[in-house]
Amino acid sequence: MTQFRLYGCPACGQLQFPPRRRCGRCSGTALGWMPASPRGVIEDATIVRRAAGLAPGEVRHLATVAHESGARLIVRTPEALPAGTAVRLEMHESDALWADATEG
Numbered sequence: 001m002t003q004f005r006l007y008g009c010p011a012c013g014q015l016q017f018p019p020r021r022r023c024g025r026c027s028g029t030a031l032g033w034m035p036a037s038p039r040g041v042i043e044d045a046t047i048v049r050r051a052a053g054l055a056p057g058e059v060r061h062l063a064t065v066a067h068e069s070g071a072r073l074i075v076r077t078p079e080a081l082p083a084g085t086a087v088r089l090e091m092h093e094s095d096a097l098w099a100d101a102t103e104g
Contacts, residue, residue, distance in 0.1 A: 004038035004089055006071060007031060015069035040065040040073065040099065042085040065089065065099055075099040 008015040009023035009031050016024055023031060045063040054060060061077040065087060075089065075097040087099035 003035050004091065005033040006036040006067070006069065008034040008036070008069075010034065015067070015071050017067070017071040017073050037068045038089045039102070040067040040087050040089055042077075042081050042083050042087060042099070043072070044083055045077070045081055047080060063087075063099060073097055 006015040006017055007019035009026060009028045011028040011030065012023060012026040014023055014025040015034060015036055019031070021031070022029055043064045043066050045061065048054070048060040048062060051060065061080055063075055063077050063081060065073045065075050067073055067089070073089070075087075077087075077099050081087065081099070081101055086102045088102050089097060089099050092098055
């Protein structure tokens with residue numbers, strides 16, 4: 001498994017999502033992908049029942065995750081996860097962010 005990364009500013013260490021041209025903290029412009037903790041907590045979740053590419057009856061689970069850095073991420077989950085659930089984040093080959101409940 002590759003290391004989880006978020007876009008951020010090496011000058012001040014601020015991680016942000018989605019990627020931006022300028023740092024929200026120090027206005028730096030030398031931003032790039034930086035190693036980040038893969039941990040977060042579900043804030044809210046929804047189930048998408050109709051979308052392009054979904055077969056009839058197929059659903060997609062989405063959640064807003066509060067990352068340890070303060071960034072908020074919209075991710076896919078394998079199942080409905082309630083608010084407050086601790087999750088581990090990972091980037092899949094499709095470039096989709098996924099979260100799965102952590103054990104313990």
